[in-house]
Amino acid sequence: MQALSPAAAGSLADAILALHVGTVAFVVFGTLAILVGGPRGWRWVRHRSFRIAHLALMAFIALQAWFGQLCPLTVWEQALRTRAGQDAYGGSFVQHWLSRLIFFEAPWWIFVAAYTAFAVLVAICWWRWPPRRKH
Template identity: 40%
Template structure:
């Protein structure tokens, strides 16, 4: 594989990382919206224990990163891949560019503490939802009936 093929693979990989990053953000945001609506509507699936724990851990990870001043590993990986691809600034395909623009706000527009407060408040909302719509584990009797 020559130099240009490596750059192409790095660019495609960086674009894929942006899409994965966007999917993670949507899981956290839309997950909470669905948990709230589902709790009010009586949807049992929003109380799924594994789903709720993964959702909680996801936002707590973001809050921890923000409070610790750690740059997201997905952002770090994407920037490294862009550098490997010879891209000084973000230049991707239409979808990757759109996802990138939605996901990232231009540096200098908003102070970092604003994000920390937003992430922390959202994390608090997720925690509060554990009390108003607690997750439930399937009982062993219920699981045995399904087999």
């Protein structure tokens, strides 16, 4: 099996970063959609598959923060950037701007508190506007 070239590793790191941004967007905008759409009766925000994926992802994020672990997507992206000979978060245009959207410096406890609070909010949404089975 041929090793990954530095150019391919850089491109794959950019793709993983884009996936990471999409994951963050799914959690944040999904929560906003539930908070707005639940009271307004939007049926799609109560779709069972959407809600299970949303809750499970937020629970995973909060738990990994409690255990002091980095997101696997971050670990993979950084390893690929190293393989590509790039500094972490200092590579291509796509990587540079997408990183600025979702990464910032703060003490670890801030992230644990924020992820935990967000997970509690997602759980409250689950209780307040529970998912429904198809009829």
